[in-house]
Amino acid sequence: MVLKTTIQGFSSAIKGLLLTVRHLWRARKSRTSLDIRDAQYFDKQEGVTTVQFPKQSMPIPEVARYQLEVEIDDCIVCDLCAKACPVDCIAIEAVKSPEVIGKTSDGSVKRLYAAQFDIDMAKCMYCGLCTVVCPTECITMTDQYDRSTTKLTDLIYGFAEMSEEEIAQRKEEWTRFQADKEAAKKK
Numbered sequence: 001m002v003l004k005t006t007i008q009g010f011s012s013a014i015k016g017l018l019l020t021v022r023h024l025w026r027a028r029k030s031r032t033s034l035d036i037r038d039a040q041y042f043d044k045q046e047g048v049t050t051v052q053f054p055k056q057s058m059p060i061p062e063v064a065r066y067q068l069e070v071e072i073d074d075c076i077v078c079d080l081c082a083k084a085c086p087v088d089c090i091a092i093e094a095v096k097s098p099e100v101i102g103k104t105s106d107g108s109v110k111r112l113y114a115a116q117f118d119i120d121m122a123k124c125m126y127c128g129l130c131t132v133v134c135p136t137e138c139i140t141m142t143d144q145y146d147r148s149t150t151k152l153t154d155l156i157y158g159f160a161e162m163s164e165e166e167i168a169q170r171k172e173e174w175t176r177f178q179a180d181k182e183a184a185k186k187k
Contacts (some may be wrong), residue, residue: 067145068139070138072159074105081134087108089124090119091117092114092116094113095113095115118156119159121147122155
């Protein structure tokens with residue numbers, strides 16, 4: 001029984017070594033980087049294909065989903081992207097405005113200030129649901145994928161442009177507007 005187990009162990013080790021040697025023998029030549037859209041992409045699989053990143057990079061498909069980007073000037077702060085996100089990686093805080101702030105590039109009226117618009121790319125699962133529900137298409141997936149870091153907090157990207165003083169001022173304006181509105185009702 002012990003002899004049979006020993007023979008099976010050596011046999012298994014030899015098979016593994018032969019597989020490794022065969023791979024090394026076939027990998028003597030280097031194959032070139034192929035575009036994934038090429039019709040013969042899966043036909044040319046012999047050789048070593050180590051990409052010397054960042055000097056070289058693999059071609060990126062047009063429909064790839066990578067880093068999120070927000071054009072905050074087009075954002076109406078509707079919060080649909082945060083509600084659609086299955087992992088809650090988008091944090092939005094809105095401050096109401098007493099009057100219309102402006103218009104987006106597609107003509108939508110802006111009535112809310114974006115006090116906070118943060119995306120935690122460490123949590124993001126790159127599903128793209130946030131980009132689908134955005135009515136102004138201000139949140140998009142880019143072709144950037146190489147934003148590596150050793151600190152997870154560096155992966156939280158803030159897109160809001162308001163300072164703390166501006167946020168406090170806008171909140172005060174809204175509070176004053178609400179108070180004036182209530183006072184006008186009581187007269």
